[in-house]
Amino acid sequence: MASTEAPRWTAYANERLAGEGYRRGGGRAAVIDLLDAQECALSAQEIEDRLREGERRVGRATVYRVLDELVELHLLSKVEIGDGVARFERVFPEGTHHHHHFVCRDCGRLIPFEDDELERVLRRIARREGVAMDGHDVTLRGRCPDCAPAAG
Amino acid sequence: MASTEAPRWTAYANERLAGEGYRRGGGRAAVIDLLDAQECALSAQEIEDRLREGERRVGRATVYRVLDELVELHLLSKVEIGDGVARFERVFPEGTHHHHHFVCRDCGRLIPFEDDELERVLRRIARREGVAMDGHDVTLRGRCPDCAPAAG
């Protein structure tokens, strides 16, 4: 059960990259493949380690460079939960709603969520403040169901 | 207009610290005073530099340690806008609404804002997801009025 119902992000990404004139490279392909297999966000370190274990050895610099390119092309989103480590996850073509994360202070678990009203409120605020918003981050913090005391 | 209507954050902070059993120390006092004089968030580096210029020489380690303590006590909030540098700003006693920030991609300006509906939506989401939220960050990105093309 690789990618669930998703239309193969790897293919989408390669298409975009080819269209932008990028060449095929082993390092980049390895990073893309690995990220397509993940449901949750990975850090550069995690990506480097997992690739190092595998057949293809990919250097740290390549990992960072590829991640940077992919974020630039909006093929990845950079998730910063405030621990000083950037994480990265796939972004599917327009239409698929992007999501945000809840971070458990105890176990560190990342719980993704999405909410249309939230998006709407953020757009309204941007309009009210007179700014041209082209992106936003929302991070919720606290205890996940497993770590919180049962009561509310 | 120094502190507008605010009840002297320094006093509030010192009270909290004393209550928690912390001792008075020159370094901590200097950091607190400096932050109380700021309207916007400062980075550790900026704090160190400004204090170094002044009469009181405060070491980098002390700055970081003090900031850490104050965040722990909820006397400061750590603002991370994603450039790899943490910034810090005063938090007033409960009741004062906390705010979030818009970050201009061009000039880096920070524009603070607050919105009750946003807070409400976030609480609703936390309830829906079954998590015990005790904090959250929201960062909007784009162009500020000065940097954006005139049209909306």
Place this chain on the structure above:
DNA sequence: ATTCCTGCAAATGTTTTGCAGACGG
């Protein structure tokens, strides 16, 4: 062939830590 892609190692920049001495209560 030419130009991009990659890996290594070194550089950068931020934040943390070890330790000896100063200071507050």
Place this chain on the structure above:
DNA sequence: CCGTCTGCAAAACATTTGCAGGAAT
């Protein structure tokens, strides 16, 4: 006095950059 607080220097990390060799077109 005792335990905290402080400053310095060094360490620990995440990320970026320089450069020479390898690969894709």
